[in-house]
Structures are given as structure tokens and as C-alpha cells.
Amino acid sequence: MSVTTESISHPACSEIELSAVLHALSDPVRLMIVAELAKGEGEYTCGSFSLPVTKSTCTHHFKVLREAGVIQQRQQGTTRLNSLRREDLDARFPGLLGTILKAAPNSVAVAAETA
């Protein structure tokens, strides 16, 4: 339980578990989120994704991704900025994120190429 940014709890790099990462990415909605994040390389607010779910569900998915160590969340005013923990993931599981993004289906595959 190491606080990386402020009061939002993130797992430390060494605490990231493979099972949790795979489970986090096994949901299509969350895979879409990660693919979007990978496309842009920067920080995105939760609302900037056009997801087929409500706000509540959205919050839930971002929480799962964060607690699995896949993304990082940083509070800025009323919005929350999300970014991929690409370096931490690559350090812990080399190549994993890249191959999953390349393997991601249809529209997501296009996103992976940009990254």
C-alpha cells in the first residue's frame, strides 16, 4: 500500500500481480480504456472516454485497473487524470502490455499501432 500520488492508493511496482493484471484486462471495457490510454501516451480524464457504461460502472472499472497496477490516477480539481503505468508494467512483466495491446481486437488494434 504505497501512495504514489496523493491520497489515492496504488500498488507499488513490486506489488503488481500477474493474475490481477490479466483479470483487469480480461474485461472488454477495461481493455478499451487501456488501449485508449496507450494510444495517446498522456493523461486523460475519466470522462474523455466514450464507454458504453454509466458513470458508476466507469468509476468501478478505473478502480479495478488502478488497484491492479495498470493505470495511475492523479487528482486535479474536480477531474481525475489517468495514465498508463507503462514503465512499471514493463519493468515487472517485460513485453506483456505490448503484446496484449497488439493482440487486442478490431478498433483496439489500430490504437495499439500508434503506440
Added chain:
Amino acid sequence: MSVTTESISHPACSEIELSAVLHALSDPVRLMIVAELAKGEGEYTCGSFSLPVTKSTCTHHFKVLREAGVIQQRQQGTTRLNSLRREDLDARFPGLLGTILKAAPNSVAVAAETA
């Protein structure tokens, strides 16, 4: 729904879904099974694994892996021979299986090196 071997239903190579594969591998027990299979490259009976679950649960896990397209099952007498669908997986999601096995924790990591 294409029958690859006999009467046991396997998904065709093109029908393998990333979400299903990731979900299948997100369970520690199933990841152990896959790592064991990857270690030996051959065919193994269900009973040859020393898993911390009962027979019933074992059957369930093998079924999940098979329906996700990760493994192949072939009936031979009373036993069922399991093998990894390494080529199909590599064709559909290049590099995915390899990176996940390399990322697999502790004892599993040793198994991945052998492969």
C-alpha cells in the same frame, strides 16, 4: 464450434477471443496448468498435475482452458490427454503466450525458461 479432435468441442483458431484467454489465464490454478504444459511440450493427463483442488474443480478448469482455446483435449481410453495450442495461440495473438509465461511468478517462471 468446430470439432478439432473427436467429440470434444474446441473453438477454431479464428474464434479464439482475447478476453477469454486473458480470463482463463487470470486464475492461478489455470496458470499453473498452462505453465506445466508449456514446460513439457507434450501431452499430459489431467491427473499428472499436482493441483491444490479436487477432481471436480480440476475438470472445470480444464474445461475453461479448452473453451477459451488455450489447450486441446484428446480422449484416449479412460484418460484425457491435454496439450497446449501453442501454434494456434501464436498465430492469433503473436507473442502473447510467451510473454505471459515469462511473466508468470516463482515456480512457474522456471517452467517458462525450459520452453
Added chain:
DNA sequence: TCCGTTGTACGACGAGCATCGTACAATAGC
């Protein structure tokens, strides 16, 4: 100051999952 925006918290609900025990089917070996 008031309102709109952004996102969380909490409770609820239905579905799926991991696990088990028991019963059963099929084959191999004696």
C-alpha cells in the same frame, strides 16, 4: 453565490465463478 461539471460512495441486483461432494460412465487389467 449559485449552478454545472466531474467523479465517488453506497446499496442493490442478477449473473457467473471457484469450489466441493456424490454419483456415474468408460476403459484397462487381473
Added chain:
DNA sequence: GCTATTGTACGATGCTCGTCGTACAACGGA
């Protein structure tokens, strides 16, 4: 033919997950 082995089938159980609605908190702009 009888029995041991191997694995499935089925039902049950408790847990987790994905989804939603409503209510609420925090900040920014007019």
C-alpha cells in the same frame, strides 16, 4: 466378469463481478 482408475455430470454453496440508480462531495465559472 470384477475391480480399480480416470475423468465427467450434476447440484449446491458462497463469493465475486459487472451493471445500474441515486445521493453526495468538490471544484470552476458566470
